[in-house]
Amino acid sequence: PLPQFRYSTTFYPAAQRLADAVPLRLSSGEESAGIDIFLQRIRTVSIRGSCISGLSGETIKSPGVSLRRLSADAHSSINAAISVAPRGEGFEIRGVTSGPYLLVADSMEKGKRLFARVLVMVTDANIEELQVMLEPERTWRGTVKFTDAPGVQPSQIRVVFEPRSDLNPIASAEVDSSGGFAVNVA
Secondary structure (H helix, E strand, C coil): CCCEEEECCCECCCECCHHHCCCCCCCCCCCCCCCCCCCCEEEEEEEEEEEEECCCCCECCCCEEEEEEECCCCCCEEECCCCEEEECCEEEEEEECCEEEEEEEEEEECCEEEEEEEEEEECCCCEEEEEEEEEECEEEEEECCCCCCCCCCHHHCEEEECCCCCCCCCEEEECCCCCEEEEEEC
16 A cells, blocks of 8 residues: 555644653743744554453454553653544554554443553554453552541542553542442553
8 A cells, every 4th residue: 555644743843753842831821923833744654453352352343442642751641633443343543653652442341341551652664453452440449547537537538549640540439437448440
């Protein structure tokens, strides 16, 4: 097939990679002249693959799939401006520029949420037959104990686990009357 070209997502001043972007700081109502961003048509590739259930081993027919562009430190990401389309029993993502990405997939099976995050390095060649294994959420159980806190009821507390990066979701749970909690993490 002929190579695909498209205008790529461009960050200021003229960067295709998030790692090369320069932040602009403007106050409310402030204007700044001389900020030009020039778009370039560059070669793009496609990612084709399928999602496999970690419970049954079967191909998942309609998973939710998205692609996120990673920062240089791989601790943050933004949504890539592309669309994911069904392809046979899998998916196809067209118009992907080179660089590091995080492919995120999720689905439901037998009342359980399945989830996967896969680091994908895109070069100048299409990625074919990428298989993504979606695993069920894990449950973390724990107990909150209070010392020197008279009158505090455990059921008034909510436990929140914040990830070290925006690549993982926040997980939280209510604490029961005995101080126990169970939180699902992907």
